[in-house]
Amino acid sequence: MKQIQMTQNSSFSLISTNKIIQMSDVWTSYDSKNFALEGINLSIDRGTNYAIVGKSGSGKSTLLKLMNGMMVPSKGTIKIDYVTPNMNNKKFKKMMHTIGYIPQSLGLVKNITVLENIMIGALPRLSTIQSLLKRFPEHEVLEAKRIISLVGLSGKEERKAYMLSGGEKRRVAIARALMQKPNILLADEIVSELDHVTAHEIMNLIADAQKRMNLTAIMVHHDMHLALEFANRVAVIKDGRKILEIGVEGDNIVDFQTGDLNTEEIMEMYADDSKK
Amino acid sequence: MTPKNNIIIGIIVALVIVASYNVDANPIEFAEGLPNLAIVVEEMLSVEPKYVPTALWAMFETIQMAFIGTVVGTAIALPLSMFAARNLNSKYVYAPVRALLAAIRTLPSILWAILFVIMVGLGTFAGVLAIVMYTIGFVAKLQYEAIEAIDSDPVDAVSSIGVSKLQLIRYVVIPESASHLLSQILYMFDYNVRQTSILGLVGAGGIGFYIINYIKFFEYGKAAVFMLVVLATVLIIDWVSVKIRDKYIVKSQHGMEVRAK
Numbered sequence: 001m002k003q004i005q006m007t008q009n010s011s012f013s014l015i016s017t018n019k020i021i022q023m024s025d026v027w028t029s030y031d032s033k034n035f036a037l038e039g040i041n042l043s044i045d046r047g048t049n050y051a052i053v054g055k056s057g058s059g060k061s062t063l064l065k066l067m068n069g070m071m072v073p074s075k076g077t078i079k080i081d082y083v084t085p086n087m088n089n090k091k092f093k094k095m096m097h098t099i100g101y102i103p104q105s106l107g108l109v110k111n112i113t114v115l116e117n118i119m120i121g122a123l124p125r126l127s128t129i130q131s132l133l134k135r136f137p138e139h140e141v142l143e144a145k146r147i148i149s150l151v152g153l154s155g156k157e158e159r160k161a162y163m164l165s166g167g168e169k170r171r172v173a174i175a176r177a178l179m180q181k182p183n184i185l186l187a188d189e190i191v192s193e194l195d196h197v198t199a200h201e202i203m204n205l206i207a208d209a210q211k212r213m214n215l216t217a218i219m220v221h222h223d224m225h226l227a228l229e230f231a232n233r234v235a236v237i238k239d240g241r242k243i244l245e246i247g248v249e250g251d252n253i254v255d256f257q258t259g260d261l262n263t264e265e266i267m268e269m270y271a272d273d274s275k276k
Numbered sequence: 277m278t279p280k281n282n283i284i285i286g287i288i289v290a291l292v293i294v295a296s297y298n299v300d301a302n303p304i305e306f307a308e309g310l311p312n313l314a315i316v317v318e319e320m321l322s323v324e325p326k327y328v329p330t331a332l333w334a335m336f337e338t339i340q341m342a343f344i345g346t347v348v349g350t351a352i353a354l355p356l357s358m359f360a361a362r363n364l365n366s367k368y369v370y371a372p373v374r375a376l377l378a379a380i381r382t383l384p385s386i387l388w389a390i391l392f393v394i395m396v397g398l399g400t401f402a403g404v405l406a407i408v409m410y411t412i413g414f415v416a417k418l419q420y421e422a423i424e425a426i427d428s429d430p431v432d433a434v435s436s437i438g439v440s441k442l443q444l445i446r447y448v449v450i451p452e453s454a455s456h457l458l459s460q461i462l463y464m465f466d467y468n469v470r471q472t473s474i475l476g477l478v479g480a481g482g483i484g485f486y487i488i489n490y491i492k493f494f495e496y497g498k499a500a501v502f503m504l505v506v507l508a509t510v511l512i513i514d515w516v517s518v519k520i521r522d523k524y525i526v527k528s529q530h531g532m533e534v535r536a537k
């Protein structure tokens with residue numbers, strides 16, 4: 001069990017030129033009545049393995065959709081590499097291929113093969129003719145093969161996606177995201193439904209890729225244990241608000257917010273989540 | 277059975293009776309006409325066997341017309357359906373395309389055939405064009421509905437990678453809606469064979485041309501033989517498409533169930 005140590009706003013500096021994601025006072029709503037997110041402030045350093053934890057309906061998926069431009073905030077500003085994420089923003093459109101996004105449902109194309117699903121990640125680099133005729137350049141095929149073996153799917157390249165197990169589908173979705181050569185990886189509860197062993201395999205895989213490619217990984221989790229084990233930062237979301245942000249340094253956990261929570265409350269949440 | 281239901285059934289029965297009176301649909305005449313059927317069967321049995329190859333050839337011609345019409349119509353319908361799907365286009369694109377398709381669908385194939393007979397003259401070509409138009413109207417509608425019904429998750433996930441519209445269509449839209457497509461084409465071909473069989477009535481070629489001429493000259497036996505050939509052909513095509521559907525479609529429709537709570 002990790003030791004939880006509360007500090008008052010200490011070892012945390014807002015002055016940094018290395019922020020890849022910045023959100024300030026972000027509010028958003030699906031129905032213009034209830035806010036799914038209320039006044040979110042986030043600031044994520046390049047290369048961080050960042051986790052977002054919270055109960056069902058707390059607003060975690062919404063937060064990721066804001067980061068990849070699928071949703072826009074009703075109030076507040078978001079910057080991804082100093083660009084405002086929005087599908088209609090030309091500048092952002094050009095950098096969309098650098099953001100790997102794995103939705104909760106994975107979003108695989110079920111009637112095409114594993115290889116083709118993974119190749120989708122390379123489409124922004126291919127010409128129209130190459131992609132329409134599925135004439136993939138040699139080096140892209142090699143890259144796909146490399147990633148396929150990295151995620152442990154060798155031999156299953158020609159399988160249709162609907163024939164795969166839950167764990168294998170997640171590996172395909174991760175491979176598709178890695179095929180994009182992303183700077184940022186957004187993953188929404190992709191291990192929540194897996195058994196403990198498979199979940200750890202997949203998390204190790206991502207942690208590995210994250211370190212090797214200097215990715216900034218932002219992963220949504222249901223389970224606090226998993227977040228603490230793999231992330232170096234954990235934000236806790238409750239009812240659309242960020243109620244806690246902690247840093248994990250070795251076995252120490254440090255609160256980075258002004259901290260109106262005490263140890264018992266964190267443990268309570270911890271227990272709450274691990275019950276699920 | 278509630279009193280309200282009884283009233284509704286009563287009204288419907290009354291409407292059928294009134295409408296039958298208006299259109300001269302008399303069940304007694306139907307009963308009186310039944311013995312005439314026996315005469316047709318008798319005449320049919322006395323038809324010389326040499327007409328059978330003619331009937332088969334006419335049927336073969338009809339099938340070819342339906343085949344060309346289905347293939348060409350589908351080839352035109354597919355790109356149109358991409359523009360008509362609401363989940364892929366803005367209103368300014370899909371609304372006019374849908375209106376055009378709706379306009380095409382208002383005419384039954386026999387009216388298209390009359391139009392094309394006037395345009396290109398009597399014969400099979402007019403019939404083929406009629407089938408092409410009919411197929412465009414229907415396949416495009418079935419297909420844009422299939423496209424609108426595809427799972428939005430892969431569409432969203434792949435869009436967020438920043439791919440082009442054409443790439444999205446090639447890698448997500450077509451594969452996810454293709455299983456419906458084969459079944460629709462089979463259905464359309466089956467239906468087009470039946471339709472083409474009657475286009476001859478307005479001079480647009482096919483086996484119907486023979487049937488209408490025999491009827492004009494009171495050669496009911498020969499007409500009946502040709503109609504039997506149509507019946508047998510339609511049954512065979514029906515049976516074959518069921519087989520194809522079982523083999524290729526039922527198998528490929530297992531969905532992918534990965535949805536978190």
Ligand SMILES: Nc1ncnc2c1ncn2[C@@H]1O[C@H](COP(=O)(O)OP(=O)(O)O)[C@@H](O)[C@H]1O
Nearest residue numbers: 030031036054055056057058059060061062063
């Ligand atoms: N498409 C949607 N339409 C309307 N409300 C939504 C939609 N998606 C999510 N919500 C609402 O927004 C809130 C946050 O949802 P979400 O971000 O999906 O939570 P989480 O991912 O933490 O489970 C919830 O109250 C949910 O009901």
Ligand SMILES: [Mg+2]
Nearest residue numbers: 060061062104
């Ligand atoms: Mg969610």
